[in-house]
Amino acid sequence: MLVGNAAGTVPCLLGAYLLTFNDAQLGGLGPFVALPSLFLVPFLIGFVAAFVWRPLHLGIGMTLAHSATCTAIGLVSAGLFLGEGIICLIILSPILLAGVMAGALIGRLVFRRKKNSLVLCFAPLAILALVEPGLREPHTGAVIDEIRINAPPARVWPHVLAFDEIPDPPDYWLFRAGLPYPTMTTNGGNFVGASRACHFSGGAVFEEKVAEFVPGQRLAFDIVKSPPDPELIGHLDAYRGQFELRDNGDGSTTLTGTTWYALQVRPAWYFDWWTHDIFRAVHLRVMNNIKRLAERGS
Amino acid sequence: MFHFVVHRLRWLTHVPLAPQFFDALLLAWTALVNRPRLRAIEALESAAFELPGVAPCLHRFGGIGFAHDGVEFAHLHGNGLLDVHLTRERAAALAATGRAAPHHVFGPSAWISFWVRSPTDVNAALGLIEEGARVIRLNEKASAPGVGRLES
Numbered sequence: 001m002l003v004g005n006a007a008g009t010v011p012c013l014l015g016a017y018l019l020t021f022n023d024a025q026l027g028g029l030g031p032f033v034a035l036p037s038l039f040l041v042p043f044l045i046g047f048v049a050a051f052v053w054r055p056l057h058l059g060i061g062m063t064l065a066h067s068a069t070c071t072a073i074g075l076v077s078a079g080l081f082l083g084e085g086i087i088c089l090i091i092l093s094p095i096l097l098a099g100v101m102a103g104a105l106i107g108r109l110v111f112r113r114k115k116n117s118l119v120l121c122f123a124p125l126a127i128l129a130l131v132e133p134g135l136r137e138p139h140t141g142a143v144i145d146e147i148r149i150n151a152p153p154a155r156v157w158p159h160v161l162a163f164d165e166i167p168d169p170p171d172y173w174l175f176r177a178g179l180p181y182p183t184m185t186t187n188g189g190n191f192v193g194a195s196r197a198c199h200f201s202g203g204a205v206f207e208e209k210v211a212e213f214v215p216g217q218r219l220a221f222d223i224v225k226s227p228p229d230p231e232l233i234g235h236l237d238a239y240r241g242q243f244e245l246r247d248n249g250d251g252s253t254t255l256t257g258t259t260w261y262a263l264q265v266r267p268a269w270y271f272d273w274w275t276h277d278i279f280r281a282v283h284l285r286v287m288n289n290i291k292r293l294a295e296r297g298s
Numbered sequence: 299m300f301h302f303v304v305h306r307l308r309w310l311t312h313v314p315l316a317p318q319f320f321d322a323l324l325l326a327w328t329a330l331v332n333r334p335r336l337r338a339i340e341a342l343e344s345a346a347f348e349l350p351g352v353a354p355c356l357h358r359f360g361g362i363g364f365a366h367d368g369v370e371f372a373h374l375h376g377n378g379l380l381d382v383h384l385t386r387e388r389a390a391a392l393a394a395t396g397r398a399a400p401h402h403v404f405g406p407s408a409w410i411s412f413w414v415r416s417p418t419d420v421n422a423a424l425g426l427i428e429e430g431a432r433v434i435r436l437n438e439k440a441s442a443p444g445v446g447r448l449e450s
Contacts, residue, residue, distance in 0.1 A: 043315065059340045064329050102315065102322035109354045109362060112347075 039267065042096045045074060046103025053104075054111050055242075063108050067101040074100070087179045088187045088235060091274050095267075138237075139268040143279035146256045147287050151294040153216045153245045153253045159293040160219055160243045160255070162187035162196075166289045170201075172281035179278065180227075182286050196221055210242070219243045236275060237262045255290060257283040321360025324376030334416045335378045341420045342374065346427045351435070364427055371434040372427050378414040380423050382430040398426065 049070055050063070058066060072100075075093060078084040149156050165184045175181040180200035188195035189210075196208040204227035212220035220242040240260040245253050259279050265271050329336045339362075346352055346364055355363035357373035361427040372382040381401060384392070389410045392398040401409035414423050 039315070039319075058341070061324060061329055061336055061340060096328075098319055101326055102319045105325065106318050106356060107321050109356055112354050260403055297362055 008077075022099060026111070028225040039095065039099055042071075042074075042099025043103040046100035046105075046106040048108075049100070049238065050104045050107025051111050051215075053108075058108065060105070060108075063104050064101055067104045068097065070104075071097045071100050087174055087177065090174075090177065091271070095270065116163050138262040138264055139272070140262045141272060141275070142258055142260045142262070143283065144256060144258045145280055145283040145287065146254055147284070147291055148248070149253045149255055149291045150251070151253060151293050152251055156245055156253045156255060156290060157216045159290045160245070161185075161190065163293060166285065168285070168289070170285070172278075172285070174278060175201075175281065175285075182282055185286075190215070206238070211240070212242075217245055235263070235265045236271075237264070254292075255287055257287050259283070260298050314384065317358065317360035318341070318356070319360075321376040324360075324398065326376075328376055332378075335414065338414050338417045338420050338423075339374060339376075339378055339416060342380070342414055342423050342427075345420065345424050346372075349428060349431055352427070352431050364430070366431050367438060369434055369438075371430040380412045380414055380426065380427045381409055383409050384426075384430055384433050387388045388429070388433075392426075397422070 046067055049066070053063070053066060057060075071093065073193050074096060075089045078092075079086065079089055080171045162185050166182065170176055170181045172179075172181070182198060182200055184199045186197045186199070188197075190213060192213050194210045194212060194213075198206040198208060200206070206223050206227065207225035208221040209224050210219065211222050212218055220240065223239050224239060226238065238259050238261045242256075242258045244256040246256070246260070248254055259282070261275060261279070263271050263275060306385070325336075325339075343362055347354060351366050355365035355368075355370050357363035357370065359373075361373045363370045364374075372380065374380045379402065382398075386408045389398070389400070389408050390406065392410050393400050393406070398410035399410045399433040400406045400411070402411045410426070412419075412423055412426055414420065422446050
């Protein structure tokens, strides 16, 4: 079990180690050899583990049970030795478990047939696991949310610029599990280029710079510095945000919040779903607070 | 779910390892929610590989493949659905008596499908695999080249 995990972890550690060099030292190959593919590494962990488990003659149920244990060891190891955050590991665990199980079940059949060899035809998978990430571009996207506020834009706008500590406890399950959530926003000036800061729980701060300022209508900002959070580093980069107000003409305002982001992890469809779910929770926490403040003011 | 994936998401078979991932999830689901079925699958697998000349292989659409001399003649999906290649006549006769069903994708053909739902189904399933192995042995000289090109 441990050998299987170790075999899968080696390329991860190699990739992480190579990332500590700068690109010139690696001749531009750093990104090419780092961050092994998310699907293939778990598959290889299970596949190699099945090779090691051959003498145990495991049935299907025991293979699945060993795969689950193997996955747990992998997750704990990633937390301890690779510095991964617990939320990332929660998000990663279904893919890791499915990959390890698939690799172990296939390996079980393959090694039952060819009892004494590691089957070199699967070697290209190991190479692909290292090479594939270097071939991909960062995946970019935007999360857009909209709420209606029963107050005119003039009452909403001041609370868009800055607000004190949000009194509501977090209601999103990942916030309750430890994912930092927005608590307050400070504003360094009402002009393009002014500094802003969005404070999250646990002392995390996103430093921002105002990129567009149209009073009562639009506030856009670039996120110039993200907190050094293991849940974000190397995975997700939120690089721009925007609030837009639309006067509904009936004394109410439609507030639209947008966050632009770049994903470095794959599969994009999977992590995109999580990114939207998390950013939506962030948006709604902030926007519902703005709604509460604006409607109370009216 | 299985039928939806098999019929509507067939393109996934072109994605390397995707069928194997799907079948691994099916097996895990079976292990979680239907232990008698998992026990039956395990018992059938063990007994089938004890049959002379029957060896494991990878079914290209995921699942446990049963082969004779490198030619796949049966496979067992993670949800307990067993597909066996026989002869057209024998498959039709089994379907007519209700002892098996026409193949879940091909329909009436030389393939039959049989649900392994509990340990009581193991003997009947093993009988079908034995019959499939016998048929493939008889067909060997007719050079049946592989599951994808077997008579369907």
